Amino acid sequence: MHGSSNLLNWILWMPLIGAIGVLLLPKAKESAVRWWSLLNTAITFALTLVLYSKFDSNVPGMQEAFTVKIPWISQFNIFYSLGIDGISLPMILLTGLLFFLCILSSWTITKSIKGYFALMLMLQSTVFGVFLSLDFFLFYVYWEVMLIPMFFLIGIWGGENREYAAVKFFLYTFFGSILMLVGMVALYYATGQSAESFDILALSGGKFTELTVSMFGSTLPFAKIFFVFMFIGFAIKVPVFPFHTWLPHAHVQAPTAISVILAGVLLKMGTYGFLRIAFPIFPGAAVYFADAIAWLGLINIVYGALCAMAQTDVKKLVAYSSVSHMGFVMVGLAAMTTEGMNGAVLQMFNHGTSAAMLFLMVGVLYERSHHRWIVRPDGSKGFGGLYTQMPIFAIIFIISMFAAMGLPGLSGFISEALIFLGIYKKYTTITVISLVGLLLGAAYLLWMFKRMFFGEVIESCKSYTDMNNREILFMVPLCIAVIVFGVWPSPILNIMKASVGQLVSMLSKF
Amino acid sequence: MQLNYLANLSHYVPELIVCLTMVMTMIVEATYENGEKSKPLMYWCSIVGLFCAFVVLCLSLNQPPTTAFFNAVVIDPFSTLMKIIMVLGTLGAIWLSHSSNDIYNPVKPEFIMLGLGVLVGGMLLASANNMLTLYLGIETLSILSYALASLRKNDERSSEAGLKYSLYGGISAGLMLFGMSHMFGVLGTIQFNGMAQNIANLTQNEILILIPSFLLFFVGIGYKIACVPFHMWSPDVYEGSPLPVTAFFSIVPKMAGIAVLLRITISFFSNDGVMQYSWLGLLQVIAALTMTVGNISAINQRSIKRMLAFSSIGHAGFMMLGAIVLGVDGVRSVLFYGIGYMFMTLAAFAITSFIQNKYGNDHFERFSGLIYRKPMMAIAMTIIMFSLAGIPPFSGFVAKFHILSAIIKQGYMTLAIIAAINSVISLYYYLKVVRLMVFKEKEDDGEIIGFSFVNQSVIVMLVIPVVVLGLFWAKIMAVADGAKLFIQ
Structure with missing residues (x-):
């Protein structure tokens, strides 16, 4: 030890x-x-x-x-x-x-x-x-x-x-997870209940390509069927369209x-x-289903962005923007290239910070307003002129928004750029369409910002105070993170490079 | 000859203790004119008696398997462990009956005597080694159950329950006997081992007779387990019976039925052939149906008792899967499932019982805001609900994991997926209870008297194994692993 x-x-x-x-x-x-x-x-x-x-x-x-x-x-x-x-x-x-x-x-x-x-x-x-x-x-x-x-x-x-x-x-x-359980148990018996049966590392490497399993009265390839099971389990969590409705x-x-x-x-x-789990254990099936995963990821990007655009509740908008941004991760994973995978893992980290910022900002606002309507159901404005009313809030909001949008200089840009580099060769169509998704992302965020922050300060917003010290305190570390990793991503990229490279080289054999 | 017979009794101590306890309670009941005086005495008498039986059973767990009474019964670790589950279940139900208004208001001391009688029947079933003993066990268990179901004499629903139970029971016992007589006709013996040998070499015609006769035979067991399509009686009986009786019914007869099913399946159908194919096919379909119907019916219940009763049908279906496996894996997972299930059922019914004492009914809404009134009880109920649904780190999850892994090992993938999806369905209605307890405000400020310190401690003691077995199950699994079926 x-x-x-x-x-x-x-x-x-x-x-x-x-x-x-x-x-x-x-x-x-x-x-x-x-x-x-x-x-x-x-x-x-x-x-x-x-x-x-x-x-x-x-x-x-x-x-x-x-x-x-x-x-x-x-x-x-x-x-x-x-x-x-x-x-x-x-x-x-x-x-x-x-x-x-x-x-x-x-x-x-x-x-x-x-x-x-x-x-x-x-x-x-x-x-x-x-x-x-x-x-x-x-x-x-x-x-x-x-x-x-x-x-x-x-x-x-x-x-x-x-x-x-x-x-x-x-x-x-x-x-989702109970399907994963069935897959896990099946793996346990497929490896002969040995000491490696639950060991994730020992299971990986594509050992199950030859096996078959009989299910629903027909014989199906083991790896593919259980890859699908685990895919559903994980996809619900991500969430990948069409499993996103809980989010x-x-x-x-x-x-x-x-x-x-x-x-x-x-x-x-x-x-x-x-x-x-899913990629290392079933690399063959992962490669087989890569196109499907990429297209599902693309649907996430575009559909999430379109849904976000239609929202009148600012928190729901941010929630759908998560669906959209996780789509980039999925597309990056599906590419199975070094750039794409690195981009995906980096995007996981960057979305973690930028989405957290947006949600925290919405929370800060909610504590003052006790509602989240950009446009109230009766058509009137929910917020207006927040920029003049709460300047510090507005500045930090801008940083979070641009980080989420993927503006160069902020962290989201690096990971999305890496993902696009990674997928361009393999999925040119998807790259082009997801660039449109990126544009949509900028559109719904900016539109929301315009409606909430610009214009006259509406009556109900006049009582809002700006962020207090505690609130600034929990936003500052994230602001620093998105800015620093936006110009200098190597601290994060360096630690993941070797591991991601290993996974990519393993997948490339299939 | 006589001496031999008496010597056999030494293997039969637990059953004798239970019988003696029953006699004792009868004497106590008859001695006192005033029910109020006899009640505590009977209660303690039965608790002590059952505890002794429990200790003796535990001590004999590691003894080599033997048969007694001219091969009529077999005492093997499997039957002993099943008996332990049943004895503990009865113990719990009697404890519950002590504080439940359902039985003691007005005084109904019969529960203890009848319950002990049912237990004897169940124990007989668990170690039955020929068709006659099996039938005797089933009938002992059933006839006393009819009386138990109609324990609230003045309540229409209770009488209806008793009547329904006995009508169904009578018919299924008749069908079962009919099937057994065919078996005797074809196989020429009622001993399990002889029957199993003769099954191995049958002519085509004999098989044609035997398959329907096993089907008829299954009606009898299926009725005891309450599996679909023989479950129609159970909702009404569970609803109409007093609550401790329902708790009792969802443990003892069920486990006895499962024990017989396992023994029959493993004794008779371990060899490949048409017989095995058709029996296992039957069990697969019935297990899948039982789980699904039980769980789907549980969704729309208003009363917790009914919900638990339907969910126990679902759990029985899950345990039936263990029989299909035909081997050590199946037996040990069923035993493990049974142990956890017993603790969870008792604790869930106990909490429901105290709520019911307070409000006179046990509708879901009565649980609203329990966390703000009795946090310990709400946490206990939450743990049980999650465990019943099969969420780690509780014993219900480990039990389901074992059953699933046993059937997946045999390659029953479709069945495994049906079982898995059933877990999700069951989670929905279990969550309903949790949701009400934790998310809702309390309905009123009244104190729930039943939750005295002692009662709460007992409930917590019932919940501790549920958690411990979910985290460190190696020990109990080793015990269940050792509890092999002995076919003599």
Whole structure:
């Protein structure tokens, strides 16, 4: 055991320790609960930074120094096995950062504070679990357990229609993951229940191309059918059209911090699933279905953008913009070229920051206005002249908006440019159409901005105060991130390069 | 000869303890004029008796399998573990009956005696080794169940339940007996091992007789498990019976039926052939139907009790899948499923029972805002609901995982997908309970008296295994793995 090998354990369990601490604190001490949670997430974030500093970016596979592998249920060869590589590290950093900022942004929560912060920290622990697991069973357990805190966070602290949103979210994701479970068990028997049966790394490499499986009365190729199963499981999370219908509801109803987590981290779990499980285990099937994935991604881009354009609720608009931006990730993945894949992983990170910014900004606004209508149902303006009313807010909003739009100099541009470079040769048509999607993206964001920020200050907006220090505090790190990674993306690109390169070279053999 | 017979009794201690307890409770009941005095005594008597039976069963878990009473019963680890589940289920139901208004207001001490009787029948079924014992077990179990279902004499619904139960029961027992007599005619023996040997070498004509006779035989078991299409009685009986009885019905007769089904399937149909093909085909269709119909019917229920009853049909369908596997994998997953299911069912019914005591009904709305009144209970119920739906890290998930992996190993992919989708359907109605408990405001400020410290502790004790078995199941799985079926 190396000295740093416990680091992943600490990262994984630290939030849970925090959650237990929250539960032990007395109910009346509300500020103690807040400060404790903030401290806890700050420590966790610091730990992820330590991990980043110790990370060796030249190693393509799992970093030996951090790997943890302990038998959990030895009868079934299930291990408590954690590891980190260049694909999971950006996600870990993102999770650490966003939860810290979200705790800060949740300062104004008043309903059952203890429950809220405890669930939030539990959620963080399970998200880390998903990104760190190297055992398929462990991955699945975390993937599912994650639903429980999320369900309650949307359902208790959400908007008016929160119950419907929470149940829909839960059922959709559960449907997807139960198909994944069937696939997982089938893999377990396909490998002869050996010690590698749940080991994600040992399963990968395209071992199942020859196998067949009989299902629904016919014999089907094993790899393809279970790739489709897992695709559905992960696609619901991303969400890929046509599995996206849960997302607008969940996003709109969830409280601000939860929308941020949902857009910033949970959606990435879907694409991470492709990178870690579906593509490496079934590379042949992945290549076979690449065209379909690319087209679905394109539908995401264009359809998401068109839907966003039609929204009158600003949070729903941002939610659909997530659908659109995750489409870029899907297209990048489907390209299976070095540039495309790197772009996709970078886009996962960048969308995490930019979508988080937009949701946080909408949340800041909502705390003042208690509505989110760009145009109210009766046709009158919901907001107007915010630029003059709240200048700091407007400036930060502009940064987040341009980052989401992919303006050169901000982070979104780099990843989208990489994706386009990666797909152009293989999917010229898709590249051209998705460029139109990019244009649509600029259109709906700018149009929204025009309607909300320019013009006369309308009567209801006159009472709004500008952002306070706490709000500025949680926006600044993200602003710095989008600007710095916009001009200098190498800190993130460097760590993922080796791992992504390995995946691409493996896929290119099929 | 006589001495031999008596020596056999040493294998039969748990059943004897249960019988003795039953006699004791009868004596206690008859001694006191005043029901109020006999009630606690009967209660403690039965608790102690069942606990002794439980301890003896646990101690004999590792003993080598034997047969007793001229091969009429077989005592193997499998039957012992099944009996443990049933004894614990009965123990739980009796504890529940102690504080439920459904039974004791007015005093209905018969529950304890009848329940113990049903338990004896169930234990007999679990270790039946010939058709006669099997039939005896089924009848003991059924006849006492009819009385149990109509325990609330003055309640129309309860009497209706009893009548329906006995009518259905009578018909299915008759059909079953008819099938058994055909089997005897063709195979010339009622001993399971002899029958199994003779099944291996049959002529075409004999097979033609035997297949329908097994179909008739299945009616009897199917009725006990309440699988589709023999489940029609169960909603009314579950609805009409007092709540502890419903809890009891969804554990003991069900597990007994599953035990018989496993034993029959593994004893008779382990060899390839037409017989196996048709029996397994029948089971597959019925298991798939049972899950689907049970879960879909549960969606639209207003009463939690009815919802749990329908969902227990769904769970029975899931456990039937274990029989199709025809091997150790199936047996151990069913046993594991049974253990978890027993804890979850008891705890869910217990919480429902206290709510029902307070409001007089157990409609979903009565659970509104439970988290703000009794947080521990709401959390416990939430865990149970998630576990029943098969969400990790709870035992329900591990149980479903094992059943799924057992059938996937045998290549029943379609069945596995049907089972998986059923989990999603079931999650919908389980979430309904959670949603009401956690997301809704409470209806009124009244105290729910049933949730005393002791009762809450018992419920928490029932929920702890649900969580522990979901995280560290290797130990129990090893026990279930060792509980092999013995065919003699």
